[in-house]
Amino acid sequence: MTETAANDAVARRRTFAIISHPDAGKTTMTEKLLLLGSVIQTAGMVKGKKGPHATSDWMSMEQERGISVTSSVMQFPYRDCVVNLLDTPGHEDFSEDTYRTLTAVDSALMVIDGAKGVEDRTIKLMNVCRLRDTPIISFVNKLDRDIRDAIELLDEIEEVLAIAAAPVNWPIGMGAHFRGVYNLYTDTVHVFEPGHGRELHPDTRIEGLASDRARALLGEEYDAFCEEIELVRGASHEFDKDAFLAGRLTPVFFGTALANFGVREMLDDFVAWAPPPLDREATVRTVAASEPAFSGFVFKIQANMDPRHRDRIAFLRVCAGRYEKGMKMRHVRIGKDVRIADAVTFKAGERALVEEAVAGDIIGLHNHGTIQIGDTFTGGETLQFTGIPHFAPELFRRIRLRDPMKAKQLHKGLQQLSEEGSTQVFAPLTSTDLIVGAVGQLQFDVVAYRLKDEYKVEALYEPVNVYTARWVYCEDARKLEEFRKKAAEHLSEDGGGYLTYLAPTRVNLSLMEERWPEIQFRATREH
Ligand code: GDP
Numbered sequence: 001m002t003e004t005a006a007n008d009a010v011a012r013r014r015t016f017a018i019i020s021h022p023d024a025g026k027t028t029m030t031e032k033l034l035l036l037g038s039v040i041q042t043a044g045m046v047k048g049k050k051g052p053h054a055t056s057d058w059m060s061m062e063q064e065r066g067i068s069v070t071s072s073v074m075q076f077p078y079r080d081c082v083v084n085l086l087d088t089p090g091h092e093d094f095s096e097d098t099y100r101t102l103t104a105v106d107s108a109l110m111v112i113d114g115a116k117g118v119e120d121r122t123i124k125l126m127n128v129c130r131l132r133d134t135p136i137i138s139f140v141n142k143l144d145r146d147i148r149d150a151i152e153l154l155d156e157i158e159e160v161l162a163i164a165a166a167p168v169n170w171p172i173g174m175g176a177h178f179r180g181v182y183n184l185y186t187d188t189v190h191v192f193e194p195g196h197g198r199e200l201h202p203d204t205r206i207e208g209l210a211s212d213r214a215r216a217l218l219g220e221e222y223d224a225f226c227e228e229i230e231l232v233r234g235a236s237h238e239f240d241k242d243a244f245l246a247g248r249l250t251p252v253f254f255g256t257a258l259a260n261f262g263v264r265e266m267l268d269d270f271v272a273w274a275p276p277p278l279d280r281e282a283t284v285r286t287v288a289a290s291e292p293a294f295s296g297f298v299f300k301i302q303a304n305m306d307p308r309h310r311d312r313i314a315f316l317r318v319c320a321g322r323y324e325k326g327m328k329m330r331h332v333r334i335g336k337d338v339r340i341a342d343a344v345t346f347k348a349g350e351r352a353l354v355e356e357a358v359a360g361d362i363i364g365l366h367n368h369g370t371i372q373i374g375d376t377f378t379g380g381e382t383l384q385f386t387g388i389p390h391f392a393p394e395l396f397r398r399i400r401l402r403d404p405m406k407a408k409q410l411h412k413g414l415q416q417l418s419e420e421g422s423t424q425v426f427a428p429l430t431s432t433d434l435i436v437g438a439v440g441q442l443q444f445d446v447v448a449y450r451l452k453d454e455y456k457v458e459a460l461y462e463p464v465n466v467y468t469a470r471w472v473y474c475e476d477a478r479k480l481e482e483f484r485k486k487a488a489e490h491l492s493e494d495g496g497g498y499l500t501y502l503a504p505t506r507v508n509l510s511l512m513e514e515r516w517p518e519i520q521f522r523a524t525r526e527h
Contacts, residue, residue, distance in 0.1 A: 282386060
């Protein structure tokens with residue numbers, strides 16, 4: 001590939017993830033995107049992660065592994081672009097992976113259930129996106145049902161998520177009376193026809209709201225709709241690409257993923273507006289996506305992807321340059337050069353050996369225990385990408401052994417699992433307990449299962465009185481020592497050896513913050 005061709009390939013990449021609350025329609029939307037990308041020919045093939053058994057049953061997840069492998073990263077061509085859609089575990093299996101995957105994308109698609117509005121998981125994910133000002137496109141879903149008033153929904157997005165909302169299209173009716181959407185910028189009516197949920201929806205357009213065809217489609221509601229559009233134009237934000245790219249404004253689309261309408265209209269603008277691979281901050285310098293030298297970072301490690309081998313795949317986001325089969329990479333943290341000939345890619349949902357990948361793409365590296373979340377790989381330069389955080393867990397359990405003789409294996413297992421990002425481990429300063437933390441219940445089940453399966457350790461969980469964790473920083477070493485002594489009973493070291501305050505209650509945390517103004521209590525820690 002020449003340098004121009006490589007730069008062109010990078011400029012055409014769109015790497016994003018979907019953020020939503022469970023049941024808002026992420027799986028359905030993913031399926032319709034794959035349909036538009038010609039990855040699948042009929043909808044109804046991509047399996048949702050639902051069903052009575054999938055809730056928190058690691059064993060059955062294991063059996064369904066084939067599906068989760070292919071759905072971790074989906075690459076497909078669309079128009080002039082190559083789209084990389086990164087799956088985020090969305091449901092009951094919500095985990096830190098979801099948060100960290102958002103550090104590997106350049107934009108996000110927020111799917112909102114039109115009947116429910118902005119829900120709490122969406123708020124959390126949006127807060128993670130805000131750490132990097134990730135541009136967000138919004139899709140208000142389920143227009144084939146009776147949803148809430150569209151203006152009210154825009155207000156809610158603006159208020160609850162603190163982002164300006166600019167409608168790009170506007171719904172014509174809803175539920176049984178849903179007729180389509182009107183694009184406020186191109187003055188085009190996109191006509192909805194029920195019954196195309198499983199295949200591509202016909203692209204029927206009417207140019208001009210003032211046209212006879214538009215009048216005929218809207219019938220008696222025509223005048224009221226025109227008035228509504230006047231009102232919307234006057235009262236809402238106008239789309240502003242700079243504000244969008246800065247994460248301050250989200251363009252809003254309306255449609256129905258299930259009935260497969262409005263998705264194409266959204267995707268067309270998405271590929272046109274969403275940013276190509278962005279420059280990334282690293283220690284020593286900023287890395288431009290257009291640089292020829294290879295670099296990237298690991299944002300996720302998935303274990304046991306192939307049950308026949310104990311393999312662990314490290315997902316690496318290429319930030320610059322390109323991966324070529326057989327190339328040498330520097331594993332910066334351990335300072336070693338490794339030749340990589342068997343990286344896997346996820347083109348069209350299939351796992352295959354990758355020949356070449358450019359900035360914005362995700363490649364999977366076989367990990368034999370030497371790769372951790374946050375690790376940087378380069379073409380030889382010593383630098384480390386920043387901004388791949390640990391997030392304060394929200395759930396805590398004390399972990400106990402059935403057989404006390406196995407303490408060494410337990411420590412080893414937990415150490416490894418925490419390096420992989422499966423859980424976070426805290427060792428209190430004043431006891432020999434071990435506390436594990438997670439953002440989703442399933443993480444605990446995974447840890448118990450893997451401890452037994454891989455480290456032959458049977459572990460039990462007990463409730464523990466911890467409300468949240470905060471990483472403790474202080475410039476003043478003496479002050480820190482004083483704090484260490486006074487607060488020892490609530491202090492722990494995390495898996496990386498960092499001092500952590502485990503607050504028993506929210507009130508306790510605020511009191512400590514007040515009492516110790518010199519101490520910083522941070523909700524995230526970077527790798
Ligand atoms: P996820 O939990 O966000 O992945 O949501 P799913 O895609 O699994 O959808 C949750 C439920 O909402 C499923 O029963 C879908 O069939 C349904 N659903 C998704 N999109 C739509 C839509 O546009 N209209 C209607 N009526 N239902 C939808």
